[in-house]
Amino acid sequence: MQAYQTLAGRFARLGALGDAAGILSWDRETLMPDGAADMRAEQLAQLAVIGHEILTAPETGDLIGRALDEAATLGEWERANLREMRRTYLHAAAVPADLVAASSRAASQSGMIWREARARSDFAMLAPALAETLRLGREVGAAKGAAFGLDPYDALLDGYDPGMRRAAIDPLFETLRAELPGLVAAVRERQAAEPAPLPLPGPFPVAAQKALGERLMRAVGFDVTRGRLDVSLHPFCGGATDDVRITTRYDEADASGALMGVLHETGHALYEQGLPPAWRHQPVGAARGMTLHESQSLLVEMQACRSAEFCAYLAPALGETFGGAGPAWTPENLHRRYTRVEPGFIRVDADEVTYPAHILLRYTLERAMVAGDLAVADLPGAFNDGLRDLLGLTVPDDRRGCLQDIHWPGGSFGYFPTYTLGAMAAAQLFRAACAAVPSIPNDLASGDFAALRGWLRTNVHARASLLETDELLREATGKPLGADNFLRHLRARYLGAS
Amino acid sequence: MQAYQTLAGRFARLGALGDAAGILSWDRETLMPDGAADMRAEQLAQLAVIGHEILTAPETGDLIGRALDEAATLGEWERANLREMRRTYLHAAAVPADLVAASSRAASQSGMIWREARARSDFAMLAPALAETLRLGREVGAAKGAAFGLDPYDALLDGYDPGMRRAAIDPLFETLRAELPGLVAAVRERQAAEPAPLPLPGPFPVAAQKALGERLMRAVGFDVTRGRLDVSLHPFCGGATDDVRITTRYDEADASGALMGVLHETGHALYEQGLPPAWRHQPVGAARGMTLHESQSLLVEMQACRSAEFCAYLAPALGETFGGAGPAWTPENLHRRYTRVEPGFIRVDADEVTYPAHILLRYTLERAMVAGDLAVADLPGAFNDGLRDLLGLTVPDDRRGCLQDIHWPGGSFGYFPTYTLGAMAAAQLFRAACAAVPSIPNDLASGDFAALRGWLRTNVHARASLLETDELLREATGKPLGADNFLRHLRARYLGAS
Structure with missing residues (x-):
């Protein structure tokens, strides 16, 4: 020893x-x-x-x-x-x-x-x-x-993402590449036939947004004695052991960006706050990797908080906070707003159905760049071709194309795939949690995250880096990382499939 | 090399x-x-x-x-x-x-x-x-x-305080010990014959106090691109190179504590912000020691900002900020408030005339403790005897006696004298500055600190740790640290001596 x-x-x-x-x-x-x-x-x-x-x-x-x-x-x-x-x-x-x-x-x-x-x-x-x-x-x-x-x-x-390999990613991403275009088209067609979501009239004062954000953080389970919420230009979850600092930015004309941002970062924070105290400052006590980290933020934001159930809790809270009433403030309209699908140029603004297209493109391009098969000079053309193929969009300028993200200029090659791998893991974990504790969706309708949080604590957070990602998923969900739960989730939420 | x-x-x-x-x-x-x-x-x-x-x-x-x-x-x-x-x-x-x-x-x-x-x-x-x-x-x-x-x-x-020695302190403190009791008595008698200062009616909203504090910081010369003002239980000046963080605490019933606190810490901050950029992170580029550091805060707070001249600038600013008018808000009343002398138990609440008594006592006691001549068990009695001798006060309990300061429990022996040495240095430097730039007192009446700040920049801040404290004072004021300018200042301000 x-x-x-x-x-x-x-x-x-x-x-x-x-x-x-x-x-x-x-x-x-x-x-x-x-x-x-x-x-x-x-x-x-x-x-x-x-x-x-x-x-x-x-x-x-x-x-x-x-x-x-x-x-x-x-x-x-x-x-x-x-x-x-x-x-x-x-x-x-x-x-x-x-x-x-x-x-x-x-x-x-x-x-x-x-x-x-x-x-x-x-x-x-x-x-x-x-x-x-x-x-x-x-x-x-x-x-x-x-x-x-x-x-x-x-x-x-x-x-x-320790242990993650191209050989594991490729079949998952190929499945998405095959399924997503048809799925996007079907969702768009369905949403076009429905009433368009009504805008929520503002203004949304910053102090009220912050108070509601903190109330939601606490509801999800953020421990405010070991963390804070503040403001930054680009929202993130950072800080230190026992001191998790999440940030958001406020827009007085629209509260949903800040609120969904706070919920997303709260998912990251729950993971950090749930790591085992006995292993503080040791490598095994750290979060497992970016795929599981992103799964926790997307599980809270996308799986739980954009669900019809949670919208039933959130809509009256919004109305009460900002003095809103009427058809724009119903749970149904809120859910339509939070699940609107529309292909766009900007990755960080994308909905959960079109988001993977942005990642598939970047994964392909960065692999080629690292392999020496794509020169920097050819990047804009390759990027624009890729976005046309995947989402049918013509990039008007590089600001909305290959210049939009800091990752590559900042030296991060190999990071992008974890966003969509995280979305898959989120769907897989959420489904397993609901299977283990069937009351979870109904609990969300009253803002009660205790059962969901308890399951995540045991099956993800408290395990830290004890297992590799696929081992952890196998123990928590019965199988390694797959695309099927994610696709099933999209079909259920956006096409009404059972 | x-x-x-x-x-x-x-x-x-x-x-x-x-x-x-x-x-x-x-x-x-x-x-x-x-x-x-x-x-x-x-x-x-x-x-x-x-x-x-x-x-x-x-x-x-x-x-x-x-x-x-x-x-x-x-x-x-x-x-x-x-x-x-x-x-x-x-x-x-x-x-x-x-x-x-x-x-x-x-x-x-x-x-x-x-x-x-x-x-x-x-x-x-x-x-x-x-x-x-x-x-x-x-x-x-x-x-x-x-x-x-x-x-x-x-x-x-x-x-x-590098270079400071008991042999240098003792004669200075003996002078104070001889002069102060008579001075305190004379000032008290004089103030008893004057109208008592009127209280300023509140409330003083925190946001308005903060805005006024920041305005005063900027007037004194605080560079807000390289520092901040925030809130803490115990005010201090800290932070890092090019990032000087000062703090204060607010009382909505009385704005003067926060304002004078901000001005005090701004004096410390000016020193830090005026250190020579070429010597950042080197020992010679650091502030010279606690005596000169305290001299800079006391020069701004006590010498400059409690002067009759600065009160002529501050009184209308206060009235405008808090919507006050009438006899309580005149420069004369403000100056009476800011120069009120009253012996008390608590060092940090003491006025500048009785403050040195608190330091003389602590210096004597900590020297004896370090020399092995005073046991911890005998500290309360010695403390209470000393305060009776120096200020004529009977300490009612140790909370208001030898338990009031964190210094000794926190392991700081040898720190206390620098407060009063700093007060002496402040008087000496301020007098030299006014002799070199006679417009300084009048400038303060319009909130203009440029000439004072310029003199301090050149003669104190930019010299960092190039010289020992006494050498620096000799070059800036013509003589080493002495008690005479401080006593002269007290007699002038509190007894009207010329």
Whole structure:
């Protein structure tokens, strides 16, 4: 146990450093004055470098080797912790320090240029920096791939979603690619025949939106003694252990963006707040990966809170909060608004039926870029062709095309698929939860999330990184990640299929 | 230059770690949810331990030795930086790691017990923990004293105010001890013969107080692109480089506490914001010490903002903000309120004439405790005797006596004198500023701080830790720290002496 205990101490320190960075990053997005940006970047860089030095010190590798030799003396969680320590170590140690620094600098640089290039819809402005970020991202993928015995794209994917592989994703995404166009067309036809949703007349004062958002957070189960809700330009869930900070942004003309955003981030927060206290700051005590993380936000937002049942709870709460009454404020109209399907250019604004098309496109393109089969110069054309094929839309400019997301300029290759994998996992988990506790849909109609939350606590949150994603899903739902529950959910909600 | 440059890199990292801790500490006092306390303590402890490890690594001492050998190749600021690096290193390396940990734990412990003991006014509850904190504090003082060739109390003092010594303080404090009782009596007699200040009728809504506070901050010169104003239970100035966070607390029945508090903290903030950008994160680029830091807050609050001139600016601003008019809202009444002298039990509520008595008492007692001449069990009696001698007050309970301050339970021995040394330095600097720029008092009457701020920038802020405190004062005011300008200020303001 000696080597393992020493490792646990090192990882506890890394966990505390990660927490510190989490609060500093949250502060940067919410409260930090503009003039502090350079110094904040320096603080975060120093914390990252210190963490990387601790993680990649030669003794860490030695200790892992010795701990593996004594693994027979360890319990189940300790063994899983050691497995995750090794994975974390390999991801860090695989990449030479100068490549870490160069790729991080290049990503910061192209991320900054991207803001300007998107505003001007000027892809040529971004192209050289993006090409450099891609070049270094491919080098990182190759280095990690060599360490893990994986191809570069799988190695990058593993950094966001441990254990996830192209070979698992491809058949799932092919199913969606085959089913979705017909499904979208059928839903659009059905919705065209129904009354159009009525707009809710505003204004929606920010203070009232915030109070309602906090009431909904608490209803879902957010522990306000271990977290906060604040405002940022781009909503996120961040912060630190026992201190989960979620954010939203308010529009006084329309409350639904902020409310659904709060519910989405609350799903992420529930996962973080439900992780096992005994494993704080240890790798096995962390959330399993981005697919399961996104499944928790989508389960709360899409599966639970856009359901007809929850709309029956939310509609009177909205009416009471904002003094609304009449046909626009009925549960039925609210549900029609929250389930409206309409193909559009912007991924983050997409409904749950057309959203996967945006991901299929990006997955195909980033795989090709990482494989060296798609040059940055050819990206806009490939992007626009893809969106036409998938959603029948003609991209009018790159701002609404391949310039809309920060992921690639920010150096994130291998992240996009987890959004739609998360949507699949959400449908699969929600169905299993309702099968285990049949009262869940009715509970939602009175804003009661206790049973759903209890099931998620036991079957997802409290398991942290003990299991790989597919193992966890198999134990929770009886099978590994699949597309069928997601498609069944879409057909039921949008086509009335049983 | 090689060794010096390597050291500069190490200290830059320490500076960034200190900044990170500054923001985490600010967040703890302002926004952090209660349930995050343990994890936040862990984050701060890990940052402190990492910093201590970097600072006390054997190579740091070696590098300092080599850099001193090549000091002839360094410029004036680099040499001063090396001197401050050495001082910082000695303070850290002098104390064995287990003593650092033990004294820090004991201080945390007795600081926690103190909260409860103060609330209950139960000294016996605190005594054992305080005795342990004192015992370890004396060990730390002895260890630092051995490293610096100083007696333990001077070594502790040096940690808060580099270069400050009992031998310098004693004659200044003896002057105050001789002069103040007569001065207090004369001021009280004079004020008793004047009309009593009229209370300002409230309420004072928090939003309006905050807006006025921010307006005054900006008038004084606070750079809002590099700092913020927020709320905390105990007001402070903290944060990080280029990100100075000041706090206050609001009372809707009385705006003067928050306003004067904001002005006080703005004085601290001006110092931090005026430090030389070229020396960020280096020891020579930091504020000189607690005496000069307190001088900057007291110069803004006491010297400038409680002056008759500034009251002429503030009174109409208050009336306009809170819709007040009539005799209570005149500059004259405001000035009477802000200069009212009345001996009381509580140090933090004391006026500037009686405040030094609280410090003289604490200085005498903590010197005796550190020297081993006063046992913790005898502290309440000694405290109460001292307050009777100095201010003629009979302490009714320990809550209003020796339990009122967190400093000693929190492990701070050697800090108290800097409050009154700061008041002296404030008077000395303000007089020199007004001599150099005679328009300053009149400028304050129109809320114009530009000339005062410019003089402070040049003569105090921009010099950072280039000089020792007395050298800086000699260059700025023509003489080292003295009590005469402070006494002259009190006689002028409170007795009408010219």
